[in-house]
Amino acid sequence: MSAEGTTDYREGARRGLASESLQKNLKNLQNRYGRGALEHWASLAGADPRERVKHKRMQTLENLDVVLAALIEKIEARGGQVYCAETAEEAAAYCLELARRHGVKRVVKGKSMVSMEIGVDALLQEEGIEVVETDLGEYIVQLREEPPSHILGPCVHLNRQQIGSLFAEKLDIAYTDDPPTLTRAARKALRQKLLHADMGITGCNLACAETGEISLVSNEGNIRMATTLPRINVALMGIERIVATMEDHRDLLQLLTRAGALQKISTYVSFAGGPSPAGDPDGPAEFHLVLVDNGRSKILADPQFREILACIRCGGCLNICPVYGRIGGHAYNAFYSGPVGAVLTPLLYGINEHADLCKGESLCGACLDVCPVNNDLPRMLLALRKKLAYGDPDWQVHAHKPFEAKTFRAWRRLISSGPLYRLVLRLLAVLQGPFIAKNGMITKLPGPAGAWTKDRDLPPLARKSFRTRWQERRKAGQGRNDAEVRND
Amino acid sequence: MTEHNPFMSRIRTALGHSAVQAGGVERCSALFRTTDSVEILERIESRSQESRRELLQQFRENAALLNLNVHAAAGFSAAGEIIAGIIQNSEPEFGSDRQVIQHDHPDIAALALSTRLGDGVVLHTTGTADRDLREKTIASFVGLTAPFWGVADSATVVQITMPGQPRSTSLVPAVHIALLRLENLLADLTELYAVLRRDPPASSYVFISGPSKTADIESKLVHGAHGPREMHAVVVGLER
Structure with a gap:
């Protein structure tokens, strides 16, 4: 990366702008979901719950130690195992050790941003363990050996012809560019993987302290499969993905599915807080929750940036951002792209190293308008720019230029x-x-x-x-x- | 819990809370306070048959948007006829076996499916002592469950895992049929969360709103990504 990432960002942006499929798909996506979410919030008028929910979300973050302790206690009481990882390396090493101990040969994954953050796939693969993404979009980008370009639609940069050629080559089927036929081919291939996997690794959308459960949303059912069929379950959870009560869960769940996919509720919302009881034919026999800090407590300590931890990863800001909408997710050179990535990536991985991200965003404010938890991303982008201009020893930032x-x-x-x-x-x-x-x-x-x-x-x-x-x-x-x- | 101490103390330091405040119960009493749900629960308890029928209508309309097929039956005999019809008209997806797996539940037993389905269909019931249950579930093309709650506003059914009622039945077979009692149909998620708070499930549970779907390829909606490609809800209890 030369000149603090400048070349990569510009080059990535240029590639995104030149890609016809990316331009077409992102335009469709933004016209439908981004605009749809804005229209939905507008239709609520006085009954918009976002301010109230955000207030509770910040209150929860202010007492994160207490809610996490309540969650851990309940899960451990049910026979679940909780591991607290300070760093990405610790979290990944825990998964590897667990896999070794049980002689795991195949791991199936439900879409998890934290799993990418901690780099667990590569570590398991080096050990000779097969790691299979099961979300259709994630599976497609995994077969192409490239990163996802959108939190909810990982292969939004690809068109059906590209996916058709990919499947013809990798799944050994006759070429087709018909989405239902392609989906069926992936369903068949992945069903065999899911039925014969030893370990399932998922993320965690929202944990609830009051009940001591984690919850996962999906439309495909892959996450239910990955948590039901293998005998070992690992849920990777960023420490901020927790609510205090089920009432908070109810509110935040609906904001999540609305903002991300215009749904009242996703097809599946599954709750679990421990291993399956004896006599249950389904898994898991072991349930592990890995709490990942990896720089979050540092963000938590900074009042300027604590707000970014309120994010529930709905992807809504990607569906409206004019910059993301043109350059696509890969230009951001990180797991988290779009406006949220432009704030989160520098805070997690170095403000100087990712200097282009906050400068590349336009500060138009659309991300704030669409955000289900009213996260003031433009304010935080400006705060990052200020650090780059003047330097900041607390964040190890040196004056950018x-x-x-x-x-x-x-x-x-x-x-x-x-x-x-x-x-x-x-x-x-x-x-x-x-x-x-x-x-x-x-x-x-x-x-x-x-x-x-x-x-x-x-x-x-x-x-x-x-x-x-x-x-x-x-x-x-x-x-x-x-x-x-x-x-x- | 104690082995998590360094981790937790780093978070406490980040928040500026001292170790003395660690318990933090007073600090957090507001955080765990929830709205009183007595009124909501009373409304559910006292709901008339007429308003339940209205909820069924809403359930039906919202289900249609999700390609969830809703059927109404007066009693279990009529429901059994409907379900036998769905099974007979469905084709196995993975293989040619016509096997069906049903939850061990009194309402499902009341359907008397074994007598309604012809010789061509093998019917399994999810007994707790059955070691071959997993293989039977994988071999089945229809899974029949009796979820406890239904939610009209979001066209959701709530499947709570219990002995004899495992989660794979509503997940692994290509077609899922959910048998639901009309009196257990709730208006919205607010009502659902209120009853879940009153009767917390002892094990895992799942909200299911329609068949499995994906839109990952050019935003084109396709049903049957990993879970069932087809779903039916049969609501029983229109008599009285």
Whole structure:
């Protein structure tokens, strides 16, 4: 990654913009889900629950230690095992150790962002364990050996022809680009994997402290399969994905499925808080909950950014963001993309390392409008930009572009200097001559200034400044009164 | 619990709470307070047959949006006829065996399906002592369950895992038929959460709202991603 990720982000954005399937699919997705969610919130008017729910969400985060302790106690009492992982490495190592202990040969996964965050797949695969994603979209990107590009629709960047060719090659079926036929082919292949898996790894949408359960939503049923058929279950949970009571769960669940997929409720919402009782023909015999910190307690401690932990990963902001909608998820070079990723990725993986993300977003505010928990992402994007501009030892941020900062400081001195400023303007007005194109605009500048004219034209400086013209008119109009000058 | 101490204390430090406050019960009493649901429960208890029929109508309308087929039956005999008809008109998806698996539940027993289905259909019941249950479930193309609650507003049924009523029955077979009592039909999720709070399930449970689906390929809706591709709810209890 050169120059703090700049090349990757620009290159990724360029690739996204050039991809016809990505442009078409994201446009459809945003027109339907993004707009649909905004229309839904608007239709609620005075009955919009988001502010109330957000208040409770922040209150829960403020007492995260207590709600987590309640959850752990109840799950352990039911015979479930809870492991608290400070880092991604610890969480992944726990899964590996568990798999080793039970001689696991195949792991089936339900879609989990945290599983990607901790890099558990690669670790298990190095051990010779087969790891199979079971969500259709995740399965498709896994077969293509690329990361997902959307939280809810992992293969939104692909068209049916690409998926058809992929399945023809990998699943050994005749080529077809018919979505129902492709889905049936994946159903058949994955059913065999699911029926003969030793371990199921899922995420956790919302845990509930009061009942000591985790809950998972899905439309496909893959998550139910992955938690019902294998004899070992592992649920990976970011420490913030918890509510205090079932009443909170009820409210947040509906906001989640509305904002993410315009559904009153997803097809399946499953609740579990321990292993299956004896005599139950279904799994799991062992239930493990892995609580993952991995930088979250640091975010929790910063009042500026605590709010990002209220996020429930509905993907709603991806469905409305004009930047994400053009460049796609892969440009973000991270597991979390879109506006939420532009805030979360730098906080988890380094603000300097991911400097482009917060600068690439447009601050239009659509993500805030659509967010089911009113997360003020634009505010947090600005806070990140400020850290990049001035540096921040608490977050180990060094000033992002010292040259840019120096340039602006020099510019400040120049424009407040008067005579020097006017001299420079006159000089530039002459120097710009060779750069003015036939359309009367500056279309190409040399050196670093070329970045500006690469995608747009720059209007040239006026040959005579307003100030000079004003003075000339004042002189010419001597004897007339001020009002006449003003009307001139 | 004690082995989680360093982890928890880091979170406490991040929040600025001291170890003395660790128990935090007073700090959190507001957090765990919930709205009184007595009124909601009374409304459910005193619901008239007439308003239950209205709920059924809402359930039916919302189910149609999810491709969940709703059938109404006066009593168990009529429900048994409907269910036998669905089974006879369905084709196995994985293989050619015409096997059906049903939950060990008194309402399902009252359907007397074994006498209604012809010789061509093998009927299994989910007994707790049956070691071959998993194989039977995988071999079955129809799974029949009797979920306790139904929710009209979201077209949801609630399947609570119990001895003799495992979760795979509503999941692994290609067709899921849910037998539901009209008197257990609730208006909305608010009512459902109120009854779940009153009678907390002892084991795992699942809300099911229609057949399995996906829209991962070009946002095109396809039923039968992993769970059942087809779902029916048979609501019994229209007499009286």
